[in-house]
Amino acid sequence: MGRWEPGAGSRLREAALALYLERGFEQTMVADIAERAGVTARTFFRHFADKREVLFDGSSELEEKSVAALEAAPATASALDAVAAALDAVAGMVGGDREFARTRQTVIMANADLRERELIKLASMSAVLADRLRRRGVGDTEAGLAAETGVAVFRVAFERWINATEDRDLRDVIRETLAQLRALTAAG
Amino acid sequence: MGRWEPGAGSRLREAALALYLERGFEQTMVADIAERAGVTARTFFRHFADKREVLFDGSSELEEKSVAALEAAPATASALDAVAAALDAVAGMVGGDREFARTRQTVIMANADLRERELIKLASMSAVLADRLRRRGVGDTEAGLAAETGVAVFRVAFERWINATEDRDLRDVIRETLAQLRALTAAG
Structure with a gap:
């Protein structure tokens, strides 16, 4: 086996996902x-x-x-619109392969350590976005709220997207979910 | 030392908090x-x-x-109002002793494992609330959104409450934060 192995990374990822799903994450070894x-x-x-x-x-x-x-969001954008732009970018990255996203989610949900890791990842993203909003001059509470709410919208939308019957654009599902949030907070 | 030790639980809690703060959680032993x-x-x-x-x-x-x-929220209450009632109950339980809440938060923030535990606790509460909303007939996405958003409001409000100069009622801070969320989503 030479040093140059084109596609080894994606082959490894595919093999890993398949094994995590078949045997469970714990039971899969790197050698496998x-x-x-x-x-x-x-x-x-x-x-x-x-x-x-x-x-x-x-x-x-x-x-x-x-x-x-x-x-990159315009200075005139509201805090929530700036967060929506961030979510759009995230969707652009993770929304390309629903089959992969779905398998990954199944594997993560089946393992407590992985679920924790995923929670930490999202909490960290929320903290970073809130921090950047503050630097843009958004008030402390508003920045925290916009970031936390944005991540909440993302979680709900992502779940919907991977479980939907039809394969939709994740960005559309996020926009729709954000609109539902607006309706929800306006109503109650 | 007899079997009956009145107040041992609260003395232990107080001693533990003080030690976690002084030495760090990791460095404190049960014997200490x-x-x-x-x-x-x-x-x-x-x-x-x-x-x-x-x-x-x-x-x-x-x-x-x-x-x-x-x-216990009336059947006519919106999903977000029902979640607000739940947050009110939580505030009634954890909002009684700000000094304790603040120390506990400092200890948790200083330790990665404890931060994870706290994240899991809140994620679990969100999942349970969403589930109960669904049983009340709230749509799937709306239930998830209301619960996630409610927990987001709680986190931001709690942070504000423990860091505020004056000692306010946590329930008021939560209500205020919820109103800010409504303004935020209406604006952007």
């Missing part, structure tokens, strides 16, 4: 993943720090892109 | 807590399963009371 992907364990570790990272390696890029989108 | 409270380690374990439970032993009661309050 490498074997199914047809590479060595050493190749696995050139792509991922550990088996958990297969599921979370996009997290920091996700955070960066969402922050960039928030900061 | 018992010693400071003037009881044996055995007495500690009659009150708490472990040192983490000193911080989280009210969680299930909190969840029960919030659910009871949501279910």
Whole structure:
């Protein structure tokens, strides 16, 4: 096996997801993943720090892109609109492959440690977005609320998107969910 | 030391909080807590399963009371108003001692495991409230949104309450924060 292995990363990811689903995350070893992907364990570790990272390696890029989108929102945009722009960027990244997203979610929901990791990821994104809103001059409470609410909308929309019968654009589902939030808070 | 030790539970809690703050949660042993409270380690374990439970032993009661309050809300109440009733009940339970709440928060924020535990607690409360809203006939997305948003409001309000200069009623801060959310979603 040479040093140059085109597509090894995506083959490893696919093999890992399939095994996590079949045997459970706990029961899957790095050696199993490498074997199914047809590479060595050493190749696995050139792509991922550990088996958990297969599921979370996009997290920091996700955070960066969402922050960039928030900061690119016009100064006149409301706090919630700026957060909506950030969610749009996140949807653009994770909304491309619903089959992958759905499998990943099934694997995560089946394991307490992974669920925690996912909660932490979203809490961290909320904290970062709130911080950037404050730097844009948004008041302390308003910034916290807009960021927390935005992440809440994302969670609900994401869940809807992966469970929907038809394959819709995640961005549309998020926009729709945000509109539902507006209706909800206006009503009650 | 007899079997009957009035106030041992609250003495232990107070001793534990003080030690977690002074030395850090990790560095505090059950024996240290018992010693400071003037009881044996055995007495500690009659009150708490472990040192983490000193911080989280009210969680299930909190969840029960919030659910009871949501279910007691009139059938005509909007989803968000029903969640607001649940938050009111939570505030009634945790809002009585700001000094304790503030110390507990400081201890939790200083430790990654405790932060995770707190996130899980709130996520669990959100899931339970959403489930009860669905049983009341609230649509799936709306139920998820109202519960997630409610918990978001609670987090932001709680943070404000413990950091405020004056000692306010947590329920008022929650109501105010909810009003800010309505303004925020109406504006943007």
